[in-house]
Amino acid sequence: MRWGGASRRDLRQSSNRGTGDDHLFELEGVSRITIFVPRHHKMKGYRELKALLEAAGCQVTYPSQAPTALREAPGPQYHAVNVESADRMPPEAVKAAHRWAHRRDLLHSFFRPL
DSSP: OBTTTBOHHHHHHTSSOSOSGGGGGGGTTOSEEEEEEETTOOOTTHHHHHHHHHHTTOEEEEEEOOOGGGTTSSOTTEEEEEEEOSSOOOHHHHHHHHHHHHHTTOEEEEEOOO
16 A cells, blocks of 8 residues: 555556546647557557547647647657647547547647637
């Protein structure tokens, strides 16, 4: 037992690995989602996600440079997956990318134009 009485197993099970739908409203109207993937992390489901996002009209780039504002944030041990749209991303694309990041417990950020 550590970390306030929680074991490593408890911490792994209680991470934020849900679907992320509880705060999906925050991503309404975004034009870019960046998902940060550790260098040696398995990209399970990436091909399917990429096909779905491209069919929705989004451009998917991996590995990519992190956006300029975030270049320092996660550090050099991460690759960035950029999902971009010329205008606003379709809601189904936002939901798919966001769920993919949450289910894999990956750090992610988004950009919403003013």
